[in-house]
Amino acid sequence: KYAVTVITRIFYSVNKCHSGRITLRQVRRSDLLDAFFLVDAEEDINKVTRYFSYEHFYVLYCRFWELDHDRDYRITREDLLKYGDHSLSHMIVDRIFDAAPRPFGSAPDDNNKDYLSxxxxxxxxxxxxxxxxxxxxxxxxxxxxxxxxxxxxNMEMRSFYAVQLHRMQCMNHEIVPFEDMLCQMMDMIKPQHSDYLVAEDFLQPECAQVSGALFDALFNLNKYLMFEQRDPFVERQKREDEFETDWDRFACIDYNRLAMEEEAREEEAMEIDWVTVDEDDDGDDDVIEGEDLATGGNASSEAPF
Structure with missing residues (x-):
């Protein structure tokens, strides 16, 4: 699975048209060769955050494993709705299955629209x-x-945001009207046209770090609420930290979370083992006492380990 993860990440970043074939021109325009040289020279593979980090693989695979309850290596719509503490709307989950780009040139069809590999x-x-x-x-x-x-x-954005409004009401959050949200986002993104947005509007250098807020507003309620309640000091810390991308930051935090959970499970298992040993000792003592009565107290007990 590590090799599959590395290959998929390479195709994700290098083969941007998702044709399933990486051309020489795409390789030259990417940082793939630099990553190859770096991973060849670097002893700690986790320092190569582009494509090869084992910690990044661990985060991706564990997240997939957490959602794949029946262990068939397929994520259903119901599974994906649980991602990020149910942060995604059902409307965007349906669109992910129906329209989102797939790796290696494959496209959603009747055979794979019901699951994600x-x-x-x-x-x-x-x-x-x-x-x-x-x-x-x-x-x-x-x-x-x-x-x-x-x-x-506006019609498309309003339809997605209507689901968010309903979720805000159900969770007793302060309602942010669509017009107010859209005005705020347009001020940040500054699109070329006031009636609609194109992909290039989100890719302007000056709004690259904030354009994702509109996506969150339309389908990820948890992240949108975090954006609305953001602390300027924390945001400045993010801009000044060591991470090159939002993914690097997320992967580092999530890997530490997973490592702490694994450590806690190991400690709990050790405690259970010791409790079992103590119970076995108590049982052995009872037997020995009976033997002592029969043999005059000369019996010896064997160590449990």
Missing amino acids: YEDFIFFMLSEEDKSNEVSVRYWFNCLDVDGDQRLN
Whole structure:
């Protein structure tokens, strides 16, 4: 699975048209060769965050494993709705299955519209946790562009946001009207046209770090609420930290979470083992006492280990 993860990540970043074939021109335009040289020279593979980090693989695979309850290596719509503490709307989940780009040139069809493979999930998760790069922007733009005209109009955005409004009401959160949300986002993105958005609007250098907020507003309620309640000091810390991308930051935090959970499970297992040993000792003492009565106290006990 590590090799599959590395290959899928390479195709995700290098083969941006998702044709399933990487051309020499795409290789030259990418950082793939630099990553090859770096991973060849670097002893710690986790320092090569582009494509090869084992910690990144661990995060991706564990997240997939957490959702794949029946262990058939397929994620259903119901499974994906649980991602990120049920942060995604059912409307965007349907669009992910129906319209999101798939790895290696494959396209959603009647045979695979009902599930995501591990490779499909990698595409989804890389796009979900870092909405500031071109690949993820086009991934989500395709999902939101319901009529396929390469334009995101107010009607499409309003339909997605209506689901968010309903979720806000159910969770007793303060309601942010669609017009207010859209005005705020347009001020940040500054699109070329006031009536609709195109993918290139999100890719402007000056708004690369904030354009993902519109995507979150339309389908990820948890992240949108975090954006609304963001702390300027924390945001400045993010801009000044060591991570090159939002994905690198997320993967580091999530890997530490998974490592702590694994350590806690191991400690709990050790405690259970010791409790079992103590119970066995108590049982042995009872037997020995009976033997002592029969043999005059000369019996000896064997160590439990």
